[in-house]
Amino acid sequence: MSTQLRPTDVKRLNRQWRRRTEGRIALIVESVTQPFNLGSILRSGAAFGVEALWLTGNAIDPTHPQVGKTALGSEAKLHWERLRGSAEAARAARAEGFRVVAVELARDAVPLHEAPLEGDVCLAVGAEDHGCSPALLAEADALAYIPQIGRVGSLNVAVATAIAIAETRRREWQDPDRAAATDAAGAEVMN
Ligand SMILES: C[S@@+](CC[C@H](N)C(=O)[O-])C[C@H]1O[C@@H](n2cnc3c(N)ncnc32)[C@H](O)[C@@H]1O
Numbered sequence: 001m002s003t004q005l006r007p008t009d010v011k012r013l014n015r016q017w018r019r020r021t022e023g024r025i026a027l028i029v030e031s032v033t034q035p036f037n038l039g040s041i042l043r044s045g046a047a048f049g050v051e052a053l054w055l056t057g058n059a060i061d062p063t064h065p066q067v068g069k070t071a072l073g074s075e076a077k078l079h080w081e082r083l084r085g086s087a088e089a090a091r092a093a094r095a096e097g098f099r100v101v102a103v104e105l106a107r108d109a110v111p112l113h114e115a116p117l118e119g120d121v122c123l124a125v126g127a128e129d130h131g132c133s134p135a136l137l138a139e140a141d142a143l144a145y146i147p148q149i150g151r152v153g154s155l156n157v158a159v160a161t162a163i164a165i166a167e168t169r170r171r172e173w174q175d176p177d178r179a180a181a182t183d184a185a186g187a188e189v190m191n
Helices: 007-019 035-047 086-095 134-139 157-173 176-190
Strands: 025-030 050-056 079-082 099-103 121-125 142-145
Touching: 025 035, 025 086, 025 157, 035 050, 035 157, 050 086, 086 099, 086 121, 086 134, 099 134, 099 157, 121 157
Parallel strands: 025 050, 025 121, 050 079, 099 121, 099 142
Antiparallel strands: none
């Protein structure tokens, strides 16, 4: 019968996955205004080792008291910076070596599972109501959408962000050579 891992086991497991991870991930969050959405993005970002976050437009500030309700302390673990424009943020990300991939249901976007997510990637997401701005889409190096099959217009922005970050990590983690090393180590924690 399985049981939940204890917190110390989770820490060890996380350490092992960290050793298997080299790719850098950053985020551009444009005009996300709801505190629970930004909090959730910060928590996913911290869990998956996002190293930098650029906030643009009228995105809510991570220091807003209500952000902490979903961020649960992760707001203090991420380096973030506020820039006025998203195009400016995309250029800043590129200058730091990231390929900027806008995650949006946009014309000419490719399905996320076919998107160029290898290496160092900065994922950009847009506002709850009107999505990524034309300036952000124009400045991105690539555009990716998450395929949907239900009768809904779009995903919640925090959910879309978590899916895109997880897919970016999965690309690196599915590498068979890295998998062999970590699976052996992971078995120690699980058993
Ligand atoms: C709620 S959506 C924006 C609303 C949408 N543009 C509209 O007008 O209905 C907020 C953000 O979530 C992300 N998003 C949501 N669903 C997505 C999907 N299926 N593929 C890619 N990005 C998605 C995008 O970054 C988008 O800008």
